[in-house]
Amino acid sequence: MAGRDRVVGALIAAIGLAGLAVSVYLTFVHYSAAPLVCSTSGAINCERVLTSGFAVIGGSTLPTSAAGIIWFIVSAALAVAQLAGRASPLLVRAQLAWSAVGLATVVGLVFIEIVMLGAVCLWCTVAHTLVVITFLLVITVGQPAAEDG
Amino acid sequence: MARKRKGAQSPPKTPQKARPQEAHAKLKRPLRKPVPRTPAWVPALATVGAIALLVVVFLAIRYFNTPPAPPPADTTQTAQVLSTITSLPDSEFQQVGAGSSTNRITPVTGTALTGPGGKPLVFYYGAEYCPYCAAERWALIIALSRFGGFSGLTTTTSSSSDVYANTPTFTFHGATYSSQYIEFQAVETTDRNQKALETPTAAQRALVSRYDTGGSIPFVDFGNRYAFNGATYLPDSLQGLTWEQIATDLQNPISPQAQGILGSANLITAAICKLTADQPAAGCSGAAIKSIEAHL
Numbered sequence: 001m002a003g004r005d006r007v008v009g010a011l012i013a014a015i016g017l018a019g020l021a022v023s024v025y026l027t028f029v030h031y032s033a034a035p036l037v038c039s040t041s042g043a044i045n046c047e048r049v050l051t052s053g054f055a056v057i058g059g060s061t062l063p064t065s066a067a068g069i070i071w072f073i074v075s076a077a078l079a080v081a082q083l084a085g086r087a088s089p090l091l092v093r094a095q096l097a098w099s100a101v102g103l104a105t106v107v108g109l110v111f112i113e114i115v116m117l118g119a120v121c122l123w124c125t126v127a128h129t130l131v132v133i134t135f136l137l138v139i140t141v142g143q144p145a146a147e148d149g
Numbered sequence: 150m151a152r153k154r155k156g157a158q159s160p161p162k163t164p165q166k167a168r169p170q171e172a173h174a175k176l177k178r179p180l181r182k183p184v185p186r187t188p189a190w191v192p193a194l195a196t197v198g199a200i201a202l203l204v205v206v207f208l209a210i211r212y213f214n215t216p217p218a219p220p221p222a223d224t225t226q227t228a229q230v231l232s233t234i235t236s237l238p239d240s241e242f243q244q245v246g247a248g249s250s251t252n253r254i255t256p257v258t259g260t261a262l263t264g265p266g267g268k269p270l271v272f273y274y275g276a277e278y279c280p281y282c283a284a285e286r287w288a289l290i291i292a293l294s295r296f297g298g299f300s301g302l303t304t305t306t307s308s309s310s311d312v313y314a315n316t317p318t319f320t321f322h323g324a325t326y327s328s329q330y331i332e333f334q335a336v337e338t339t340d341r342n343q344k345a346l347e348t349p350t351a352a353q354r355a356l357v358s359r360y361d362t363g364g365s366i367p368f369v370d371f372g373n374r375y376a377f378n379g380a381t382y383l384p385d386s387l388q389g390l391t392w393e394q395i396a397t398d399l400q401n402p403i404s405p406q407a408q409g410i411l412g413s414a415n416l417i418t419a420a421i422c423k424l425t426a427d428q429p430a431a432g433c434s435g436a437a438i439k440s441i442e443a444h445l
Contacts, residue, residue: 035363047365048312103196107203114207118215119312132200140193 008137009083012095015137016076019130023068026050026123030063038122049121054112064109068127071102075134099135106131216389218315222304226393231302231319233396234287235294239435241411244402246437248412250288253377254420254445257360262373264332269424273321273335274357275367278308278343281380282367283318284387287395288413289369290319295418295432296425297328304392308341313384317392322346330425331372338366371420375445381416382409415441 029036030050038046049055055064078095106128113120222230264270273289275282283306290299301324307316321335336349349357361368365378386405387395398406419441422433432438 043310043312045312107200110204111207114204115210115214117312118211118314132196136193136196139196140189 006083009079012079012134012137013076013083015130015134016072016079019072019127019134020069020076022123022127022130023065023072026065026127027063027069030055030065036123043118043120044122045119046121046123048119049113049117049124052117054109054116065127067105071098071105071131072127074098075102096138099131099138102131103135215309215314218306218309219317219389219391222392227302227304227319230304230392230396231290231299234291234399235298237291237399237411239431241400241402241407242415242418243435243437245407245411245415247415247441248382248408249405250381250409250412250416252416252441252444253379253381254371254375254416255377256445257370257373257376259359259373262356262370264334266332268328268330268332269372269421270332270334270370271372271421271424272353272356272370273333273367274349274353274361274369275321275335275337276339276343277305277320277322277337277341277346278311278339279366280307280311280313280316280384281365282337283307283313283316284380284382284384284409285367285369285413286318286321287387287410288381288417291410291414292417292421293326293328293331293333296330296421296429297326297333299324299326301325305341307384308343313388316384316387317390317395318387330428331421369417372424374424375420381413419445 026036028034036046036050038044050063056062057064057067075095075098078091078098082091082095109124110128113124262270262272271293275285277283290302293299302319302321303323305318305320307313307318309315320337322337322340324335326333334353336347336353338345338347338349340346356370356373357368360370360373360376361378363378367380368376368378370376386409390398390406395406395410398404399410401407402411415437418432419438422428422438422442423445425433427433427442433442
């Protein structure tokens, strides 16, 4: 594995851990009903977003942030697997596909926030940004270098 | 393998055969024009551009779907609307019950809160820009009017740049309330453009610090016996309507507006009835109020 790829892999793993922390916090707040550290007025309004019907998966009681936990764990695991020397075209494609799924989900969630709710959740935006950065890393640096190797 | 066998049989021929192939390959290489590879930053830049474009499109969709502020109601219209919503028949309140409201009222402990006149004090803390306060004021005005009367209420709308933009409502700023059962104090901290409007007293600030730990508005304290923050129903049912339309809708008990506003008004009425020992009987003796009181 090239040195550049190792750096990218480590970055993706670190982003996965950061995103995992945000998702765990949002899930904890959902189940504990603890007050969220976030603005409750204006366009930045976590309460408005996280108490809406879109904050749970398919009408269940499972918060959307739980899906974030799974996504970031898998993303970090794929990066760690490559760092551990198991780089293969299949693994690279899996990471590309996984980050594309994440990006598509983020676009959908941003649509809900802006168009349907008219409010943006700051914590969610942090998680969304981490997903987008992961996708950008995978398509810019990780993918071509891994294919070359 | 076949090559080796051939080479073993006629060693001198092998190098002669290989040389033309290598030479041919060397000749061929320069003739192939290398295909320029897309720089790695291009797809990334395209992705970022596409995301930025999508966000702009989303904002545009939101902008064109946000209802404009209703034309302001004049004094006569305001008086007419207030008269309509404060003289709804008791049978309608009984029919609605808690309606679609969410009971956010919780018991609190502390020294009984009374006003300057010694009567139980209902304290409201909010702001004119806040859409949840806008929604809650309808219910508060209707509920409080069952114990007394307001004067000086004027119409306004919530912020045009917040969620539930331009929700039609009234403001407590400049209004007075009188009742033989309770006292009412209201603080509207900012106007609809979030410019400072009223400053709470030290005592009022202490109430907010103690009972509104989440910092959400509106915050309502019922004599330090009950309190709630946030709206007891969502303002979406008021979107795009005028004050007159809402007043008309409130006369229909199954309308979303009546279910939200009158349901919330019943919750607030029940909390106040707890403070006044169910006085006056006309407002507190209904089965719907008794039922809510039992769950407070």
